Amino acid sequence: MPRLLRGLATVMTSVLTQAVRRHPPTARALRTADGRSVSYGELLRLTSVMADGLAERGVTAGRTVAFILRNSVEHVAAILAVADLGARYVPLLNAFDDAGISRALARTETVLLITDGHREVRGRPGLPLVRVSELSRSTAAPPAPAGAPHQGVFRLLWSSGSPGFPKVIAWRQDAFLSERLRWLANTAITSSDVFFCRHPLDVTAATDLHMFPALLCGGELVLADPAASPVKLLHQLAGSRATVMSALPHHYAELVRARQQPRPVTGSVVELSRLRLPLCPGASLSPRLVRDARRILGIHIRRIHGPTAYGLALSEVRGR
Numbered sequence: 001m002p003r004l005l006r007g008l009a010t011v012m013t014s015v016l017t018q019a020v021r022r023h024p025p026t027a028r029a030l031r032t033a034d035g036r037s038v039s040y041g042e043l044l045r046l047t048s049v050m051a052d053g054l055a056e057r058g059v060t061a062g063r064t065v066a067f068i069l070r071n072s073v074e075h076v077a078a079i080l081a082v083a084d085l086g087a088r089y090v091p092l093l094n095a096f097d098d099a100g101i102s103r104a105l106a107r108t109e110t111v112l113l114i115t116d117g118h119r120e121v122r123g124r125p126g127l128p129l130v131r132v133s134e135l136s137r138s139t140a141a142p143p144a145p146a147g148a149p150h151q152g153v154f155r156l157l158w159s160s161g162s163p164g165f166p167k168v169i170a171w172r173q174d175a176f177l178s179e180r181l182r183w184l185a186n187t188a189i190t191s192s193d194v195f196f197c198r199h200p201l202d203v204t205a206a207t208d209l210h211m212f213p214a215l216l217c218g219g220e221l222v223l224a225d226p227a228a229s230p231v232k233l234l235h236q237l238a239g240s241r242a243t244v245m246s247a248l249p250h251h252y253a254e255l256v257r258a259r260q261q262p263r264p265v266t267g268s269v270v271e272l273s274r275l276r277l278p279l280c281p282g283a284s285l286s287p288r289l290v291r292d293a294r295r296i297l298g299i300h301i302r303r304i305h306g307p308t309a310y311g312l313a314l315s316e317v318r319g320r
Contacts, residue, residue, distance in 0.1 A: 027191075029215060030073055033225040033236065038073050040218070043080075046073070046136055050081035053135035057112055057128060061086030062152060066110040067202070068092050068101075070118055071223040074132045075201050076211060078114060081135075083154045083173065090156035091202030093166070094119075103165060108156055157204060180212050187277065189244065191218035194274075196242035198224045198233055198251065209246040209279065219244075230254035231261060238270045246279040249289055252301060256292045275299050 025041035038046070059065055065082050067089055069075040082089040090108045092101055105113065105124050113129045115121055121129065154173040158166035183189075197210035201223070214221035222240045224233055234255050237245065247255075259270060278299045285303050293301050 027218065028220050030076060031220065031222045031240070032072060033223060033228065036073060043073070043077060043215075046077040047080045047084065049137075050074075050077050050135045051084045053130075054081055054085060054087070054112070057130065059085055059087050059112055063087045063111045064108045064156065065089050066092055066105055066108065066113045068113070068115045068119055068121055069132060069201070070116055071197075071201050071206075071226065072116065072132075074116070074136055076215075076221070076223075078132060078135065079201070079207070079211075086152060086154075086173075088153050088156055088170075090168075093158055093202065094200075100165070104158075108168060155207075157202075176212075180208070180216055183208075184213055184217055187213075187244075189213060189217050189219065189277070193217065193219040193243045193277075194222060194241055195219060196222045196224065196237050196240050196245040196275075198226060198237075198245070198247060200226045205246055205248075205281065209281075210244075213244075230258040234258040234270060237275075238272055241274050243274050244277040244279070245275060246281060246304075249280060249285050252278070252280065252285075252293055252297075253289055256289070256296050259296050272297055272299050277302060279304050281305070 025044070026039050028037055029040040029043045031037045054065065059082070065078075065087055067075070067078065069078065069091070079089060090104070090110065092104055096104060101121065102124050105127060110127065113121065113127055114132050114135070115129065116132050152172065153170040154176070155171045156168050157171075159169055193214070195210045195214040197206050199206035199210070201207060201211065211221055213219070222236075222242060224236050228236065237255070278293070278301050280301050280303050285301065290301050293299050
């Protein structure tokens with residue numbers, strides 16, 4: 001029986017409660033490239049476990065937690081757990097060397113660094129470092145009833161394209177929620193949609209156009225491996241039966257070229273007719289690529305812009 005899904009971190013629960021979006025907690029919430037999947041109920045419990053683990057390590061409202069994580073179920077749960085505590089998270093870019101990581105941690109006043117061990121990290125002297133697997137081992141009680149969305153900053157990301165060290169951009173929970181709700185309403189996305197995310201979760205294209213919309217509407221999120229080859233990504237996309245995807249122009253161009261390769265993956269079929277919303281942020285999408293995607297991939301790319309594509313953000317917020 002469909003019933004109201006309760007919990008999923010403060011940034012999610014208040015919206016789910018207010019909107020009364022109904023779907024079964026046994027419905028699949030998330031799949032990863034390695035074949036792992038979790039239901040909404042399982043994701044809720046993992047989020048609660050991680051929130052407890054973060055709180056035990058001194059993470060409270062207004063504090064910043066840094067991530068160096070690959071795409072995974074635990075990465076999604078960690079984002080939700082940080083938000084549930086009224087804290088904020090900041091992903092550290094792969095391009096940061098040790099000096100860049102140290103500078104980023106100091107600039108964001110980080111109190112805890114979470115990693116999955118895929119990269120050796122030195123961090124800063126005295127800064128606690130914890131494996132994400134350690135946060136997911138505790139036993140937690142069922143998620144508490146939803147509260148009001150926090151009005152403070154819940155996420156810090158890095159700008160690009162400016163000279164010098166990247167600047168910090170911040171998102172408030174309440175403003176972000178309003179924007180994501182508007183996005184869902186404008187795109188007519190529902191709980192039957194499947195979101196294929198080919199981006200790493202440390203960028204807005206992954207969280208704002210895939211992760212949060214999928215979970216807020218009760219749909220399904222598929223996390224691909226961003227490092228996979230275009231041919232592999234094409235067949236993962238087809239196999240996922242995705243209905244929504246956002247990618248950059250060069251990503252779509254790679255898929256077109258992959259589809260034209262003479263030797264397809266053995267036993268696999270490339271069929272993208274279910275992909276009703278292949279989205280492309282920005283204005284650099286060429287008419288030729290749109291035509292090629294329609295002719296070769298069988299999809300009609302839709303361009304999205306500015307605040308319609310993402311959420312409201314603040315520039316260079318420090319200590320507030």
